[in-house]
Amino acid sequence: MIEKLKMQTPNITEQNMEQIAKLFPNVMTETQDKNGNVKKALDFDLLKQSLSSVLVDDADERYRLDWPGKKASLLKANTPITKTLRPCREDSVNFDSTENVYIEGDNFEVLKILQESYLGKIKMIYIDPPYNTGKDFIYKDNFAAKKADYEEELGTTDEEENKLFRNTDTNGRFHSDWLSMMYERLIVARDLLKDDGVIFISIDDNEVHNLRKICDEIFGEENFVANSIWQSRTSISDDHEISMNHNHTAIYAKNKNNLKFYGEKLNESEYQNRDNDPRGPWKLVPLDANKPGGDTNYPILNTNNNKEYFPPEGRSWAINSKDFKKLLDDNRIAFGINGERAPKKKLFLLERLEKGDTKTPSSILLDAGTTKDGSNELNTLFERKKIFSYPKPVDYLSRLIQYGIYSEKNQIVLDFFSGSGTTAHSVMSLNALDGGDRKFIAIQLAENLDESLLKASDDAKSIIKNSISFLDSIKKKHLLTEIGKERIRRTGTKIVEDNQDKAGIDKLDIGFRVYKTGSSNMEEVYYHPEQLSQDNLFSLASNIKEERTPDDLLTQVILDLGLELNLPIEERTMHSNNVFIVQTNALVACFDDNINIKIIDEIAQLKPFKVVFKDGSFSNSKDRINLEERFKRLSPETLITVI
Known part of the structure; x- marks a missing residue:
């Protein structure tokens, strides 16, 4: 084929636009040239907002989806936070060895916290967000307007005393609040995806049109894969003109050119x-x-x-x-x-x-279970008549995981609206089926349960042995996260019981580490030293909050250093000091107040990539100098850090 020369110098502007589009696909838009022809263009105001730490105003018209709060949402997505995660060993299973993670807290804050550690590392994301039906969307009060004019207050707070509100259809910002909530979360979530990663988003007809528009903006219209239709129910409902028997699954790739999409087994x-x-x-x-x-x-x-x-x-x-x-x-x-x-x-x-080729999947899923199947699975697991409304079935999630990471059996699946825990259940079930080593990260807000669910079945005969304490916990705390964690515990136990004769079942990871969001472990003066006055200078014996444990400090160090939360952790005692060893020698940390200098040689023998101590752990400057000199001689590649 003969190509026609362009006979002109390269269009640097177009090349620059392509580079910007790779970094910020949401700033690409359309405009008209002087002849009225539509062409691609940059939304410079959105680009300025993406690169700005203050709110940018503009009033120009262009092709895009706008709503009150959009720019504030983008600013929020780009603003750093000082929150961290705190480990909860008592709620966890096999904390030190498991590679699965369950996190309680506001999912936007959690996504921000995970940005450094999981940047470009997540192969697949599945979310089942609120459908904005007027009763299922709960969020924090972080708007300046008078809430009494807009929302119905729930009268509840989260673990940090932030008021929680329900987005009712009487809210003057009914669609805008939902769009802002989704927009800021998807912006952060996109950065976590691998370059060949994919996201699946369940939604119904209420907001599917708006979801498609914001996903086109965030992921790029060219990275749209499909809008899969899932038959979520088979019975006919007569409360509408047409019985709504389906949900949508919007599918977007991080980079469609690199996407490997798997289907069903070849016939x-x-x-x-x-x-x-x-x-x-x-x-x-x-x-x-x-x-x-x-x-x-x-x-x-x-x-x-x-x-x-x-x-x-x-x-x-x-x-x-x-x-x-x-x-x-x-x-x-x-x-x-x-x-x-x-x-x-x-x-x-x-x-x-x-x-490893597979059969190309259909855009219509008629054989992937229904919400009734999901309810039956959950009810059987807990031996109750009803414990959660409209859970997704394992068949449906397993099918999506098969599409996203079928033959790559060691990838991470993230679900930041984890609900009852179907995604975690599906990951463990698939691993038991094919010997895979997939990991899950489940994130869920500790929101209240529907009171009607708690009254659905209190008959002691319907409660299996050893579950009464769990039900008491549910009724006392009224938290959705208690259902999710218990489901994962019971699922793991049942999978092992059902596959006792299967080779390698003893190596199946049925554990999970529980973390909860919290304020930083560091005193405020650590982040804002200008607030320190001479009057309180000597009252600060440590820059670490008093109630924080070595486990708390280790978690924040892992996150700050960009390490993953699922790395194996070992605790050792060295010369009366407690030492944490993360993934053999990726990180070694000791947060004791008085460190025996003899442990330095023992730590250095591990040739760790990084070591961390508390700033006040050494009694004098001589010990600190000795620390540096010993590492220079015994493990010169080790990076030494203090907090």
């Missing part, structure tokens, strides 16, 4: 070996495609009947004539069973199996 019965090809069974697939242009409209001659074939009208051949000749010479082209039809390409079963 081997479709492959036959009609010509005794030594490469084994094959099937035919069309050779034409909707890709006109270039050397793709050439005639193909069938030498058996001397007949020429051209692509169907409006289409072209999927390959050029040179590549077609290679396939023909390699006996990869056939003209139908009897040689009388248009040419098609042979696909060999063994070659496809070796490459």
Whole structure:
């Protein structure tokens, strides 16, 4: 093919726009040139907001979705926070060895906290956010307007005394509040995805149109994969003009060019070996495609009947004539069973199996369970009539995980609206099925449960042995997170019981580490030293809050150093000091007040990448100097840090 020279210097502006679009896909828009033609353009105000620490105002019209609070939401997404995570060992299972994580707290804050440690590391995200039906969306009061004019107060607070409100349809910002909530979370979540990662978002008809618009902006319209339709119920409801029996699943890639999307297992019965090809069974697939242009409209001659074939009208051949000749010479082209039809390409079963190919999935899911199945799964697990409203079934989540990470069995699945814990349940079930090592990170706000669920089944006969204390805990705390954690515990136990004879089941990770969001472990003066006055200078014996434990400090150090929360942790005693060792030698930390200087040599022998101590752990400057000198001699590559 002969290419026509452009005869001009490169368009640097377009190149710069492409680079900006890779970093900030949400700033791409459309505008008109002087001739009225539509062209791609940059929304400079949104770009300025993305790079600004203050609110940027503008009043220009352009093609985009706008709502009150959008810029404030973008500013919030780009503003650092000083929150951290605090470990909760008593709620965890196999805390030191498990690679699964369950986090209680506002998911926006948690996503911000995880930004450093999981930047570009998450293969798949699934979320089932509030559908904004007027009763399912709970959020914090962080708006300046008078809430009495807009919201119905729940009268509850979160763990840090922030008031929680329900987004009712009487709210003057009913859609705007939902959009802001989703926008800021998806902006942060996108950065966590790997370059070949994918996000699945469940939604119904209430906000699917708005969700698509903000996802097009955040992920880029070109990275839209599909809007999959899931049959969420089979029974007919007569409370609407049309019974709503489906939900949407909006699917977006981080970078569609790198996306490997998996489907169902190949149907081997479709492959036959009609010509005794030594490469084994094959099937035919069309050779034409909707890709006109270039050397793709050439005639193909069938030498058996001397007949020429051209692509169907409006289409072209999927390959050029040179590549077609290679396939023909390699006996990869056939003209139908009897040689009388248009040419098609042979696909060999063994070659496809070796490459890990799967059957392309349909955009309609009719066989992935229903919410009734999800309820039955949960009710069976807890032996109660009703414990959670409309949970997603394991079949549905397993199917999505199969699409996103089917053959990559060691990837991380993130769910930051984890609800009853179906995603975590599905990850463990799939690992038990195929020996995978997938990990989950589940995030859930500690919100109140619907009181009607607590009264659904209190009959002692319907409660399995040892579950009364759990139900008492639920009724006392009224927290959705208690359901999620208990479900994961019971799921892990049941999977092991049901697969006792299966090889390797004893190595299945059925544990999870529980963390809860909290304020920083450091005193405020650590972040704002200008607030320190001479009067309180000597009252600050430590820059660490008194009630914080070594576990608390270790977690914040792990996050600040950009390490993942699922790394194995070992505790050792060295010369009467408690020492944490994270993933063999990725990090070694000691937060004791008085450190025995003899532990330095023992730590240095581990050749750690990083070591961390408290600033006040050494009794004098001589010990600090000795610390640095010993590491320089025994482990010169180690980075030494103090808090």
